[in-house]
Amino acid sequence: MDKATVTVAMQNEQVAEKMKSVLQRSGYFVNDVCTSGNDAIRKVRAALPDILLINFELSDITGLEVATIVGDENLCSVILFITSTQRDFCVSIVEDYDITLFLKPVNVMALLSTMDTVLQNRRRMVRLEKELNRLKQGLEERKVVERAKGILMKRKSISEGEAYRRIQKMSMDSRVSMRDIALKIIELSQKSE
Numbered sequence: 001m002d003k004a005t006v007t008v009a010m011q012n013e014q015v016a017e018k019m020k021s022v023l024q025r026s027g028y029f030v031n032d033v034c035t036s037g038n039d040a041i042r043k044v045r046a047a048l049p050d051i052l053l054i055n056f057e058l059s060d061i062t063g064l065e066v067a068t069i070v071g072d073e074n075l076c077s078v079i080l081f082i083t084s085t086q087r088d089f090c091v092s093i094v095e096d097y098d099i100t101l102f103l104k105p106v107n108v109m110a111l112l113s114t115m116d117t118v119l120q121n122r123r124r125m126v127r128l129e130k131e132l133n134r135l136k137q138g139l140e141e142r143k144v145v146e147r148a149k150g151i152l153m154k155r156k157s158i159s160e161g162e163a164y165r166r167i168q169k170m171s172m173d174s175r176v177s178m179r180d181i182a183l184k185i186i187e188l189s190q191k192s193e
Contacts, residue, residue, distance in 0.1 A: 004119050005049040007076075008033045009040035009066065011057050019053065019106075026112055037061035044075050050119055055081045056090075064090055071097030077122045079114060081106065098122065141179040148182035151189045 006028050010016035013035050020030040032043045037058040044052055052070055054063040067078040071094075078099040082090055090101055100118050102111065145167060152163035167185070171178040 003027060003029045004051060004115075005029045005031050005047065006051045006053060006115075007031055007040065007043055007047060007049045009035070009037070009052065009054040009058065009063065011035055011055055011059055022108055023053075028115070035059055037063065037066040040066050041069055044070055045073075049076050050122060051115060052076050052078045053081070053115075054078060056083070056086050064093065067099045068093065068097060071099055074098070077118045079111075079118060098125070141177075144179050144182045144186070148185040151185055155189070 006023055008016050008019050008023070008030060010019065010033075013033070016033045016035065020033050023030050031047045031049055034040050034043055035058070037060050040052065040054060040058070040063075052067070052075075054066055056063045058066070063080050067080050070076060070078055076098075078097070079102050080090065080094070080099055081102050081104050083104055087101060087103065094101060098121075100114060102114060145164075148167055149160055149163040152158060152166060153160060156163070156166075158166075167178055167181050170176075170181045174181070
């Protein structure tokens, strides 16, 4: 597994440094440690770590507020350290985000296991988003080509197959994508109307 990057945000700097040390010994790269929520947001936006480990209590805003901002912007996965009394308050708020609640006191082995799971899920989600974007792009390309085929069929009185072959041939001859050829056909059609 690639070395995952982590940003740590704790109200107590000594606790944050101790967490950094544990994570580094476990093979994680801790790119930053901070003690305030606003600093955490700035550092996450700049570094785009894989995971933000954040305590609920911070010096300026709550870790929950930071986590939802990071979640809204889909910057990274978040593990939010909470107490049992904060759990009920947090559960309904975080369900739409990539935020994992982790009850204190922190058990290092449980945390490392949770981090591995969160990291695997994050990477799976990123792959799925890329695949979805690729499929959307293919669908948009097909729509454009279909529209251009319709224009050629109407203007040239040719079959659908022939219209497709013409677009395909123009694409190969000019070494331009079929999508770009189709867009040019549509553009020229609109100019001549």
